[in-house]
Amino acid sequence: MAAIGKIRSWGPVLATVIGLALFAFIAEEMFRSCEATSNERRQQVGEVLGKKISVQDFQSLVDEYQDVLKLSQGRDNLSEDELNQVKDQVWQQFVSEAVLEQEAEKLGLTVTDEELQNILKTGTNPMLAQTPFVNQQTGRFDVTQLTKFLADYKKAQQAGNGEMAEQYQKIYNYWKFMEKNLRQQTLAQKYQTLLAQCLISNPVSAKMAFENQNQESDILLAAIPYTSIKDNEVEVSDADLKAKYSEQKEMFKQLFESRDIKYVDFQVVASAADRAELMKTMNEAKQQFEAGQAPAEVVRKAHSQQPYVGMAVTRSALSPDVAAKIDSMQVGQVSAPFESKYDNSLNVVKYINKSQQPDSVEFRLIQVVAETPDATKQRADSIFKALQGGADFEALAKKYGQTGEKQWMTSAMYERSQSLDADTKNYITTINTLGAGETKNVEMSQTNLILQVTARRAMVDKYDVAVVKHTIDFSKDTYSQAYNNFSQYVSENKTLEDLEKNAQKFGLKVQERKDIFNSEHNVAGLRATRETMKWIFDAKAGDVSPLYECGSNDHLLVVALTKIHPAGYRDLADVEDVVKQEVINDKKFAKAAEKLAGVKDIAAAKAKGATVDSVRQITFAAPVFVQAAGASEPALSGAVAAVKAGQFSPSVVKGNGAAYLFQVLSKKEREGSKFDAKQQQSQLQQQALQAASRFMNELYQKADIKDNRYLFF
Numbered sequence: 001m002a003a004i005g006k007i008r009s010w011g012p013v014l015a016t017v018i019g020l021a022l023f024a025f026i027a028e029e030m031f032r033s034c035e036a037t038s039n040e041r042r043q044q045v046g047e048v049l050g051k052k053i054s055v056q057d058f059q060s061l062v063d064e065y066q067d068v069l070k071l072s073q074g075r076d077n078l079s080e081d082e083l084n085q086v087k088d089q090v091w092q093q094f095v096s097e098a099v100l101e102q103e104a105e106k107l108g109l110t111v112t113d114e115e116l117q118n119i120l121k122t123g124t125n126p127m128l129a130q131t132p133f134v135n136q137q138t139g140r141f142d143v144t145q146l147t148k149f150l151a152d153y154k155k156a157q158q159a160g161n162g163e164m165a166e167q168y169q170k171i172y173n174y175w176k177f178m179e180k181n182l183r184q185q186t187l188a189q190k191y192q193t194l195l196a197q198c199l200i201s202n203p204v205s206a207k208m209a210f211e212n213q214n215q216e217s218d219i220l221l222a223a224i225p226y227t228s229i230k231d232n233e234v235e236v237s238d239a240d241l242k243a244k245y246s247e248q249k250e251m252f253k254q255l256f257e258s259r260d261i262k263y264v265d266f267q268v269v270a271s272a273a274d275r276a277e278l279m280k281t282m283n284e285a286k287q288q289f290e291a292g293q294a295p296a297e298v299v300r301k302a303h304s305q306q307p308y309v310g311m312a313v314t315r316s317a318l319s320p321d322v323a324a325k326i327d328s329m330q331v332g333q334v335s336a337p338f339e340s341k342y343d344n345s346l347n348v349v350k351y352i353n354k355s356q357q358p359d360s361v362e363f364r365l366i367q368v369v370a371e372t373p374d375a376t377k378q379r380a381d382s383i384f385k386a387l388q389g390g391a392d393f394e395a396l397a398k399k400y401g402q403t404g405e406k407q408w409m410t411s412a413m414y415e416r417s418q419s420l421d422a423d424t425k426n427y428i429t430t431i432n433t434l435g436a437g438e439t440k441n442v443e444m445s446q447t448n449l450i451l452q453v454t455a456r457r458a459m460v461d462k463y464d465v466a467v468v469k470h471t472i473d474f475s476k477d478t479y480s481q482a483y484n485n486f487s488q489y490v491s492e493n494k495t496l497e498d499l500e501k502n503a504q505k506f507g508l509k510v511q512e513r514k515d516i517f518n519s520e521h522n523v524a525g526l527r528a529t530r531e532t533m534k535w536i537f538d539a540k541a542g543d544v545s546p547l548y549e550c551g552s553n554d555h556l557l558v559v560a561l562t563k564i565h566p567a568g569y570r571d572l573a574d575v576e577d578v579v580k581q582e583v584i585n586d587k588k589f590a591k592a593a594e595k596l597a598g599v600k601d602i603a604a605a606k607a608k609g610a611t612v613d614s615v616r617q618i619t620f621a622a623p624v625f626v627q628a629a630g631a632s633e634p635a636l637s638g639a640v641a642a643v644k645a646g647q648f649s650p651s652v653v654k655g656n657g658a659a660y661l662f663q664v665l666s667k668k669e670r671e672g673s674k675f676d677a678k679q680q681q682s683q684l685q686q687q688a689l690q691a692a693s694r695f696m697n698e699l700y701q702k703a704d705i706k707d708n709r710y711l712f713f
């Protein structure tokens with residue numbers, strides 16, 4: 001009993017200990033849950049209508065789209081700008097799909113497999129023409145080719161032939177991408193059509209639309225432009241600004257947060273010493289060219305960024321600066337070193353030769369290989385003699401296991417090559433210099449080629465030019481000096497006020513950029529600024545960033561965040577200039593209207609100071625442009641349509657650029673116009689369809705979109 005009593009006496013202590021233990025357990029689980037949620041959020045590229053996409057999934061979609069572009073365009077790589085476009089398109093596609101899926105689900109809209117098969121059988125969808133399954137004779141998509149490919153694809157996967165299976169997989173992935181987009185496009189068309197059916201037409205509205213488009217009015221117009229009234233003649237109060245802001249508030253709504261920055265960007269360029277050192281190299285190259293040294297050797301020793309392959313090329317294969325330079329040179333001449341703004345380079349050019357050669361050559365060949373070099377030579381001589389004696393080329397080619405079929409070679413196939421070995425150069429030169437019908441036995445390092453030219457087309461000028469080209473780059477010492485100077489500027493000026501005050505002292509300039517969004521790919525038009533973008537959207541107003549090295553490793557950047565504009569309505573202070581101009585125009589109109597009050601004809605309006613001019617062919621459907629006001633005036637078009645021929649405007653019309661009164665001289669239907677109710681209703685239906693196509697903008701605004709791409713890409 002004593003033991004039980006003792007245990008009971010510990011009750012409050014035990015309860016406290018157990019309570020603390022339970023709290024610690026719950027807190028630990030909450031912490032883990034919050035940490036997991038935080039980690040998940042850090043890996044999310046974005047979110048649309050609650051549908052999240054991780055960085056891994058987004059990258060997979062980007063890779064998929066890249067592969068499609070590479071395959072369809074026959075390319076190995078995309079540029080940085082092209083890759084940014086791909087990322088934007090993938091994001092837009094993700095947003096569109098998420099928004100459309102939700103709307104389609106509400107309405108029960110789907111695209112069935114049967115519908116997709118019908119689209120494939122019809123084969124008229126423009127998207128199908130972009131696939132490899134197009135009949136070359138008809139130029140149309142052929143579903144049987146697709147069916148055959150899918151069957152062959154399965155066989156290739158089962159056979160396990162590495163290279164063939166890989167090629168089939170690439171085409172299969174391309175098709176699956178097109179199929180997915182075809183489904184999405186069809187679903188969007190269904191939704192759009194459904195919306196369009198809500199916008200109907202009838203004979204009455206068709207007749208009105210026809211008249212609005214074709215009834216033309218000629219008028220005498222009296223205008224008092226707002227520019228004729230000085231701004232200081234009207235008074236704008238805070239109450240006026242607030243009232244106009246409230247009236248036009250919807251104009252100032254933004255969907256996403258934006259930020260204003262001020263920044264200092266310094267581009268490191270070559271110093272005078274760097275230029276002098278490079279000029280020494282260029283002068284040496286010039287002297288060597290003039291001394292008659294082999295062009296290829298001069299170019300190699302000078303480490304030129306443009307190799308010399310020893311082939312004459314068309315003008316289009318030359319860089320624009322070199323092509324322009326040889327226009328003022330003679331064959332055999334060497335240029336003095338010259339600077340090119342085209343690619344920021346110094347250049348020396350030797351104009352070696354100019355010749356007329358065919359741009360396209362049709363030829364055929366027999367490749368001769370035997371057990372030994374001597375045997376190869378003897379066999380090649382024998383074949384050549386046989387051809388000289390009238391033997392059939394294709395028959396001889398087949399005798400040695402070749403087709404001997406004709407093929408074309410164009411200048412574009414070789415003239416941009418960075419290097420050509422001796423055999424290739426000999427091969428190309430022979431083809432270009434043989435006449436039509438001529439045959440030659442060409443000895444190569446490992447084989448002989450019996451070449452016969454069968455046709456030559458498009459004789460063009462070709463140029464043999466050797467170029468020593470060097471970008472005018474800064475040295476390590478120059479960059480280090482620039483970095484130290486910029487670093488000192490950043491370290492000594494920790495506030496925006498100080499950055500602005502001391503910029504000139506360091507030879508720098510503070511620039512401003514308003515409304516930068518996190519969907520942009522760079523800051524201040526510079527490459528490699530993702531870290532800067534992340535800082536901007538994590539900073540507070542007034543913060544100054546660390547020093548960033550960016551661009552093509554040639555820019556130094558510091559940024560100050562000046563203001564944050566959250567999603568929603570912009571403050572009056574942000575849009576005050578726009579609002580103030582609207583208020584000024586309102587007050588100028590009031591002054592002009594007061595001046596024109598009681599005016600009953602054009603002469604009286606002119607006497608009041610109005611500018612008078614005739615304006616012809618005004619229709620209700622199109623806003624008239626008034627030269628005197630320099631403005632497009634839809635309100636004037638509407639007012640003219642409501643006044644009969646011969647009558648004067650009942651009131652002063654408020655336009656975008658002036659106050660107006662007018663006299664309608666005549667009204668008539670446009671010459672050659674004829675009302676066709678059926679055709680006009682069809683036209684209105686098309687306009688409704690176009691209006692419905694803008695549905696995505698409305699859905700987009702309500703999709704609660706979170707775009708975090710700037711954190712990853």
